[in-house]
Amino acid sequence: MRPVVRQGLVAPGIVAALVLMTLAFAGSGAALAVLAAGAAAIVGHHLWHLDQLTEWAVASLDAQVPHGSGAWVGAFAALHRRARNHAAHERDLRQVIERFQQVAAAMPDGIVVLDASNRIAWANPRAQAQLGLELAQDQGQPIMNLVRQPEFLRYLETGDYGESIVVASSRDAGRMLALQLVPFAADQKLLMSRDVTELEAVARMRRDFIANVSHELKTPLTVISGFIETLQDLDLDAGQRTRFLQLMQEQARNMQRLVADLLTLSALESEHNPLVEERFEVAPLLLELSADAKALSRGQHEVALDIGDAATVHGSRDELASAFGNLVSNAIRYTPPAGTITLGWRVDADGSGVFEVRDTGIGIAAEYLPRLTERFYRVDRSRSRATGGTGLGLAIVKHVALRHQAQLEIGSERGRGSVFAIRLPARRVERAPDSPEHSPGTSDPDSAKRASGEDASTSTGAQRGTGP
Amino acid sequence: MSDHTNKQFDAEMESIRSGVLSMGGVVEQQLTRAIAALEKEDDAQLIDAVGENEAAINHQQIMIDQQCAQIIAKRQPAAVDLRMILTVSKIVNDLERIGDEVKKIAYKARETYGNARLARVRYYDAAQALGNAMSMLRLALDAFARLDVVAAAEVIDRDTAVDAAFASILRQLVSYMMEDPRTITPALEIVFIAKSIERIGDHAKNIAEAVVQVVKGKDVRHASAQEIRAEIGQP
Numbered sequence: 001m002r003p004v005v006r007q008g009l010v011a012p013g014i015v016a017a018l019v020l021m022t023l024a025f026a027g028s029g030a031a032l033a034v035l036a037a038g039a040a041a042i043v044g045h046h047l048w049h050l051d052q053l054t055e056w057a058v059a060s061l062d063a064q065v066p067h068g069s070g071a072w073v074g075a076f077a078a079l080h081r082r083a084r085n086h087a088a089h090e091r092d093l094r095q096v097i098e099r100f101q102q103v104a105a106a107m108p109d110g111i112v113v114l115d116a117s118n119r120i121a122w123a124n125p126r127a128q129a130q131l132g133l134e135l136a137q138d139q140g141q142p143i144m145n146l147v148r149q150p151e152f153l154r155y156l157e158t159g160d161y162g163e164s165i166v167v168a169s170s171r172d173a174g175r176m177l178a179l180q181l182v183p184f185a186a187d188q189k190l191l192m193s194r195d196v197t198e199l200e201a202v203a204r205m206r207r208d209f210i211a212n213v214s215h216e217l218k219t220p221l222t223v224i225s226g227f228i229e230t231l232q233d234l235d236l237d238a239g240q241r242t243r244f245l246q247l248m249q250e251q252a253r254n255m256q257r258l259v260a261d262l263l264t265l266s267a268l269e270s271e272h273n274p275l276v277e278e279r280f281e282v283a284p285l286l287l288e289l290s291a292d293a294k295a296l297s298r299g300q301h302e303v304a305l306d307i308g309d310a311a312t313v314h315g316s317r318d319e320l321a322s323a324f325g326n327l328v329s330n331a332i333r334y335t336p337p338a339g340t341i342t343l344g345w346r347v348d349a350d351g352s353g354v355f356e357v358r359d360t361g362i363g364i365a366a367e368y369l370p371r372l373t374e375r376f377y378r379v380d381r382s383r384s385r386a387t388g389g390t391g392l393g394l395a396i397v398k399h400v401a402l403r404h405q406a407q408l409e410i411g412s413e414r415g416r417g418s419v420f421a422i423r424l425p426a427r428r429v430e431r432a433p434d435s436p437e438h439s440p441g442t443s444d445p446d447s448a449k450r451a452s453g454e455d456a457s458t459s460t461g462a463q464r465g466t467g468p
Numbered sequence: 469m470s471d472h473t474n475k476q477f478d479a480e481m482e483s484i485r486s487g488v489l490s491m492g493g494v495v496e497q498q499l500t501r502a503i504a505a506l507e508k509e510d511d512a513q514l515i516d517a518v519g520e521n522e523a524a525i526n527h528q529q530i531m532i533d534q535q536c537a538q539i540i541a542k543r544q545p546a547a548v549d550l551r552m553i554l555t556v557s558k559i560v561n562d563l564e565r566i567g568d569e570v571k572k573i574a575y576k577a578r579e580t581y582g583n584a585r586l587a588r589v590r591y592y593d594a595a596q597a598l599g600n601a602m603s604m605l606r607l608a609l610d611a612f613a614r615l616d617v618v619a620a621a622e623v624i625d626r627d628t629a630v631d632a633a634f635a636s637i638l639r640q641l642v643s644y645m646m647e648d649p650r651t652i653t654p655a656l657e658i659v660f661i662a663k664s665i666e667r668i669g670d671h672a673k674n675i676a677e678a679v680v681q682v683v684k685g686k687d688v689r690h691a692s693a694q695e696i697r698a699e700i701g702q703p
Binding site: 132137138141142144145146148149150152153168170171173 | 482486489490493494496497500606610614616
């Protein structure tokens with residue numbers, strides 16, 4: 001291109017100058033010759049600059065504007081400014097686009113840009129991970145070839161994108177994705193994807209919880225209203241009446257306990273209820289608990305106390321007392337008469353404080369352990385109700401432990417007994433300066449042997465629902 | 469052919485490809501449900517849904533087959549296009565068979581509900597093996613969408629793992645049956661489930677082989693993994 005341009009402008013120019021000069025010499029003398037030579041020089045000068053300008057115009061966009069002289073200085077300078085402004089403008093635009101892409105890439109949700117025929121034009125890394133796309137090879141691929149869930153296909157075809165849809169991920173078993181299409185520009189679409197596995201799980205738990213609570217309240221209510229009808233309709237003797245009223249009272253107490261536990265749980269969960277941080281000694285609390293345990297057992301079990309290290313604990317005394325109390329009452333309810341229940345406290349080498357309740361009760365089979373924390377989960381429903389369990393006790397224990405950054409540790413073997421322990425972190429435990437080697441009150445020396453071999457399984461963080 | 473006819477032909481080819489993948493999507497959904505049926509106890513709704521969807525899969529197979537026959541009759545495609553149409557027909561067949569196996573699995577799962585001793589094998593080992601088979605199918609369908617022979621070769625490799633899972637489930641069941649003859653009836657149901665899972669793995673492998681065939685133009689149905697790797701130019 002360039003040589004052609006050069007020939008096109010310069011060659012005729014030179015020819016013209018030569019012709020002019022020849023004419024001058026041939027015609028009229030030296031003055032005219034000088035004039036002709038000057039004219040030729042001016043023409044040559046302009047042609048050279050014009051040639052430079054043309055060369056610049058056809059070169060790539062970022063080529064330097066040539067420097068000119070004479071009349072061309074102003075024109076070239078203006079062009080130069082224009083080119084500089086243009087470059088700056090382009091840089092700004094590129095930055096805007098880059099920033100936009102960075103923003104889109106950093107979005108916590110997946111974004112896929114689809115063209116008019118639903119082919120993938122662009123996707124951010126999140127969308128690529130969630131939907132199993134790989135931009136490098138999938139650009140131009142119809143989205144429905146890779147996101148194949150029938151629900152999505154139907155959604156895409158309806159053209160009604162007001163709501164998002166929730167589909168099971170085919171890449172990650174068990175994950176749920178919310179997908180939403182958003183039309184933009186003339187005929188393009190954005191596909192937004194979000195992982196809603198946890199949200200869905202919470203929603204399901206809430207539904208289950210309400211269903212469970214209703215069921216738990218309905219059962220005693222049915223019993224009570226049944227008795228009321230009987231008392232209204234039948235003429236009963238005094239003995240029968242008393243018996244019925246006693247049964248009604250029992251059911252009413254069950255309901256009271258359930259409501260009380262629900263209130264405790266909701267208080268523990270409430271955000272407006274910060275943990276009370278106080279210091280208290282462990283030993284007196286354990287003595288109280290053991291007295292309560294003896295009262296609850298009515299002399300049917302042996303209740304032993306094993307306080308290894310005197311210590312002070314930081315935390316809410318009321319909450320911990322309620323959590324420990326729940327473990328103790330569980331132990332009593334699931335241990336047959338003549339069994340032994342041991343309440344223990346020790347400070348381990350790492351400084352963490354362990355409160356534990358050991359029983360010789362019916363125990364829990366290993367496969368039920370992971371589910372014990374769930375509200376209203378019971379291994380044996382009838383037994384739990386018969387002993388006055390609400391199904392919420394261990395949920396309360398779990399919440400208290402969580403609020404104290406403590407761990408609930410469970411070891412159990414069917415038919416041989418269970419150990420439930422709450423391990424408080426070292427920073428909540430302060431060992432007494434001269435703690436006695438062994439405090440009085442241990443009635444069963446064997447129970448001091450802590451890591452018992454019969455604890456077949458220990459699952460950290462799992463708990464027993466109020467009734468195996 | 470004129471430009472217009474070419475475009476229409478391309479659209480028709482694209483349409484059968486998308487048809488296969490949409491049918492694949494339904495089969496994948498069925499597999500998700502079957503896994504849930506194995507993991508859960510007693511979800512009649514789920515199993516009914518699997519049964520109802522089976523009919524939709526069969527219908528899709530017939531539709532796509534008809535489309536293929538029409539293209540062959542009307543356009544008389546050659547070379548790559550003909551290969552693609554024949555492959556589609558094969559893949560659709562495998563997908564339909566997977567649909568059948570999934571239905572069997574869901575129905576058999578119902579028969580084993582309520583047996584605590586065998587529940588572990590069902591909801592742990594069998595569900596996991598089915599999950600592996602499902603990821604094979606997903607990978608095979610992705611490979612078909614992308615015409616990606618490397619991914620197809622991976623599917624073919626993975627089939628061994630699904631076969632191994634089948635053998636392991638069988639061994640476990642035999643030991644249960646020897647221990648307690650009362651478990652024999654439900655254990656036999658699980659044997660059928662395991663066999664179906666193994667078949668699904670085989671069908672997924674067939675689909676992957678079809679992908680290699682459509683891209684490379686070579687029939688690799690009876691080739692070894694090594695030969696396939698050599699064919700696609702992988703070490």
